Amino acid sequence: MNNKIPCSVTILTLNNEDTIRQCLDSVSFCDDIIVLDGNSTDKTVEIAKEFGARIYPQVEGPHANIAIQNFTQMRVKSFNLAKNDWVFYVDSDEYIDEDLKEEIQKLVQDNDKNIVGRFRRIAIVEGKKIDKAYFYPEFADRLINRKAGIHWKPGSRVHESLVFPEGAEKKELKGELFSYWPDLEKCKKKDKHYLKLAREKFIDAAHKTKWTDFLRGLWKNTLRAKKVFALALWLPLRYRDENVLPFRYHMRFFWYNLIHAWHPVKFKALIVASWKRLPKMLKTIMMAALVIRVVLFAVLLITQGQSSFVYGPNGDAVEFVTIAENIKNHGEFSLSESEPFLANDFRTPGMPAFLLLTGGAHGAYWPGVVVQILASLALILMIYFFTKRYFNENIAFIAAGLAALEPNMWYWPTQLIGESLFTVFLFGAIYCFVDYLESKRMGVLIGYAILLAIATYLRQISYPLIFLLPLVGLLSINKQRFTKMAIAVMMPLVLLAPWFYRNHVVLGDFTYGSSFAVRGSVGKYVESYTQKKFQKPPIEVYEELQNVSGEDAAGAMMGVALKSLAKDPLAYIGIGATTLVPFFASDGWFTIAKSVEPTFEIGAFDKTWLGEPGAFETFVSNYVQSGGIVFLIAKALYALLTLAILFGLLIALKDKQSRKLVLLLFLVILYFAAASGLGSYARFRYPIQPILFIFAAIFLARYSRLSSQANRLSSRANSLSSRAKSRDPS
Incomplete structure (x- = not known):
C-alpha cells in the first residue's frame, strides 16, 4: 500500500x-x-x-x-x-x-x-x-x-x-x-445505442436549438463522413506495411456520422420545437397559408388531374418534363421528342433534376408540387425572420401575411415551372449575403454561394447577381474585404462549373446558357425597339443586319443589342420606363382564375397590356366588355398595393440605419424589372415578391400606427368633450 x-x-x-x-x-x-x-x-x-x-x-x-x-x-x-x-x-x-x-x-x-x-x-x-x-x-x-x-x-x-x-x-x-x-457486430450495437442517446439529447435540447447551429452540425458531420470514407480508401494504399484500421471498421464511423447528421427524428424534433417557439400571430398566418395552398392543390388535382400542374398557363413546365424524360430514357438533355436528340442550350438542369427526384419524369407530378408548397411556406418564414431582424416584428407580421395571402404566392407553387423553388433559394441567398455583410462569417458566405448557385441552376436569370451583389457589397463594407467579395463571386461560379463544362463539351461554348445571353436583360428591349423601327419581326431584322439565319442569327442578337443601344439609348430608356408599368401593375390574377376554372370566359383580355399609353383605353374597355369588372377591381387593389410598395420604399430610405439594405433590395428589384423585359408577366415578378411585400408592409405598418394614434386622439377628444358637457350646468 x-x-x-x-x-x-x-x-x-x-x-x-x-x-x-x-x-x-x-x-x-x-x-x-x-x-x-x-x-x-x-x-x-x-x-x-x-x-x-x-x-x-x-x-x-x-x-x-x-x-x-x-x-x-x-x-x-x-x-x-x-x-x-x-x-x-x-x-x-x-x-x-x-x-x-x-x-x-x-x-x-x-x-x-x-x-x-x-x-x-x-x-x-x-x-x-x-x-x-x-x-x-x-x-x-x-x-x-x-x-x-x-x-x-x-x-x-x-x-x-x-x-x-x-x-x-x-x-x-x-x-x-x-x-x-469488440467484434464489428458488437461495435455496431454500441453505436446504435450511442446514436439513440445522442438523439434523445437533441430532442431534449431542441426547444433552444437554433437552425443555424443545427445546419452547422449537419454540415460538420457530413464532411467528417466524407473524410472517413476518403481515408478508408487511401490509408491501406499509402501504408501497406502497417496495421491500418480495416475498411469495414472505418465504414462504421462513416455511417455513424451520416446517421447522426441526417436522422429524420432530429429534423422532426427541431421542426416541432421551432413551431412551438413561433408567435401566435405567425402560426395563424402559416396555417392560413397552408389551408389556402392545400385547397387550391386539391381543387386542381380533383377537377383537372395532375396535368394542371404541368399544362397550365405556361409551356415551361412541359419543356422541363420533356427534358427530364429524355434524361431518364435516353441520357440526353434535350427537348427533342424523337431521335436525333439535339442538345438544348436554353434550359438549365435545376428543374429537370428536381422532376427526376420527385417522380415528374415518371408521370407523377403531384409530389413535386407538394415540395414546392412546403417550400413556399418556408419562404413565408424566411420573410418573417428577415424582416423582423432588419426592420421590426410588426412589419414582419404584415409582410408574412401578404406572402401568405396574395394569389400569385399560392398559385405558382402549384405549377412546375421553377419560379417557386427559384424564389426560395434566391431570397435565402440574399438573406445570407446581407447577414454576411453584417457578421463577416465565412460560413454564411458559403451558404450564400450554395443557395445562389442552386437558384441559378433553376433559373439562369440570377446569373448576373453572382457579380452584381458582391459589387454592391464591396461598396457597403470595408474595402479591405475585397478578397472575400472576390470569393463571393468565385464560389458560385465553381459550383456552376459542371454546367459550363457541359456546354463547352456538348455545345462548344463556355457560356452558362442562351436564355440570358440572347433574350435576357436588354434582349427583349431590342425586340421591341426593332419591331417599332423596322416593322418586322426581330429575328428577320437580325438576319438582315448580320446576313445570317436561324441559330446564327439568334447568337448575333447580343451584338446587335449593344450596337443599337449605343446608337439610340433614349429609345431604350423610354421602353424600359414603359415596361415598369405592367411589371408592377399586372397582377396575373386572371391567369389564376382561368387555370382554376378553364371554362372562364376571359375573351378580349387574353392579351396583356404592355404599357403602351394609347392602348390603355382599349385594355380597360376589353375588360369591361368581357364581364371583367370584378377583375378590374382586383387591378385597382393591386394598384393600391403597388402604391404601398412605393411609399414603403420612400419611408425605408429615410432611415439611415437601413438605407444601405434598402438600396440593395431596390437594386435587386430594378434588375429583375430590367431582365424580365417587355410584357413582364406576373411570374417574372414572383422572385422579388418577398422584397415588394416587405416595402408594402413598411408603409402599412406606418399607416396602421398613424391610424391607431388618430383613433386614440379622437377617443380622447370625445372623452374630454363628454366630460365638459357633464360639467356644464345648463
Whole structure:
C-alpha cells in the first residue's frame, strides 16, 4: 500500500470480464479504485473485488445488464465518489503501459493541480494494435486534479467531455493507453445505442436549438463522413506495411456520422420545437397559408388531374418534363421528342433534376408540387425572420401575411415551372449575403454561394447577381474585404462549373446558357425597339443586319443589342420606363382564375397590356366588355398595393440605419424589372415578391400606427368633450 499513489481511478463496467482484469492490473498502483457497474451478470464484479475496488451500482434497482443512459451523469457520480483530488478515469476495455504508469506517478507526486495529463490512445482491433486510422493521432485527457476547477460538461448523454478552466495546462505524457475493440457486430450495437442517446439529447435540447447551429452540425458531420470514407480508401494504399484500421471498421464511423447528421427524428424534433417557439400571430398566418395552398392543390388535382400542374398557363413546365424524360430514357438533355436528340442550350438542369427526384419524369407530378408548397411556406418564414431582424416584428407580421395571402404566392407553387423553388433559394441567398455583410462569417458566405448557385441552376436569370451583389457589397463594407467579395463571386461560379463544362463539351461554348445571353436583360428591349423601327419581326431584322439565319442569327442578337443601344439609348430608356408599368401593375390574377376554372370566359383580355399609353383605353374597355369588372377591381387593389410598395420604399430610405439594405433590395428589384423585359408577366415578378411585400408592409405598418394614434386622439377628444358637457350646468 505504501507504494501506491494518492490517485482515484474511476471505471464504468457492464459485463467486461474479458478485459477488466488487465485494466485493473494496469492501474493497481493507485490507492483508490471505484467501479460503477450496470448490474453485470458475468464475473466483472468478482474480478474487481480481487483488486480491492469499491463497487457501486450505476443505478439502483433489481434489473440486470442495464446499459448506461447518461454517460455524463455516471462520470459525475464516479468523480463524486473519489477519495483523492487526483482522478484518472479509464474504460473497462482499456489499459496503460509501463511508460504511462511512470509518467502518471511522477505527475501526481509533483502535485501541480493545473496540469492535465494527456496521452495517446491506441486501438486494438481483432488482436492487432492499429497504427493508422482516420482518427489518429487520438489523445485522451484523462488525468485531472479536481481542485483546478475542472468539471464535466452538463447535458451530454453520450460523448461526454470535461470543461477546463483558464490556467489548466495539458501536458502530453509518454506512454500509451490501449483500447480493445469488440467484434464489428458488437461495435455496431454500441453505436446504435450511442446514436439513440445522442438523439434523445437533441430532442431534449431542441426547444433552444437554433437552425443555424443545427445546419452547422449537419454540415460538420457530413464532411467528417466524407473524410472517413476518403481515408478508408487511401490509408491501406499509402501504408501497406502497417496495421491500418480495416475498411469495414472505418465504414462504421462513416455511417455513424451520416446517421447522426441526417436522422429524420432530429429534423422532426427541431421542426416541432421551432413551431412551438413561433408567435401566435405567425402560426395563424402559416396555417392560413397552408389551408389556402392545400385547397387550391386539391381543387386542381380533383377537377383537372395532375396535368394542371404541368399544362397550365405556361409551356415551361412541359419543356422541363420533356427534358427530364429524355434524361431518364435516353441520357440526353434535350427537348427533342424523337431521335436525333439535339442538345438544348436554353434550359438549365435545376428543374429537370428536381422532376427526376420527385417522380415528374415518371408521370407523377403531384409530389413535386407538394415540395414546392412546403417550400413556399418556408419562404413565408424566411420573410418573417428577415424582416423582423432588419426592420421590426410588426412589419414582419404584415409582410408574412401578404406572402401568405396574395394569389400569385399560392398559385405558382402549384405549377412546375421553377419560379417557386427559384424564389426560395434566391431570397435565402440574399438573406445570407446581407447577414454576411453584417457578421463577416465565412460560413454564411458559403451558404450564400450554395443557395445562389442552386437558384441559378433553376433559373439562369440570377446569373448576373453572382457579380452584381458582391459589387454592391464591396461598396457597403470595408474595402479591405475585397478578397472575400472576390470569393463571393468565385464560389458560385465553381459550383456552376459542371454546367459550363457541359456546354463547352456538348455545345462548344463556355457560356452558362442562351436564355440570358440572347433574350435576357436588354434582349427583349431590342425586340421591341426593332419591331417599332423596322416593322418586322426581330429575328428577320437580325438576319438582315448580320446576313445570317436561324441559330446564327439568334447568337448575333447580343451584338446587335449593344450596337443599337449605343446608337439610340433614349429609345431604350423610354421602353424600359414603359415596361415598369405592367411589371408592377399586372397582377396575373386572371391567369389564376382561368387555370382554376378553364371554362372562364376571359375573351378580349387574353392579351396583356404592355404599357403602351394609347392602348390603355382599349385594355380597360376589353375588360369591361368581357364581364371583367370584378377583375378590374382586383387591378385597382393591386394598384393600391403597388402604391404601398412605393411609399414603403420612400419611408425605408429615410432611415439611415437601413438605407444601405434598402438600396440593395431596390437594386435587386430594378434588375429583375430590367431582365424580365417587355410584357413582364406576373411570374417574372414572383422572385422579388418577398422584397415588394416587405416595402408594402413598411408603409402599412406606418399607416396602421398613424391610424391607431388618430383613433386614440379622437377617443380622447370625445372623452374630454363628454366630460365638459357633464360639467356644464345648463
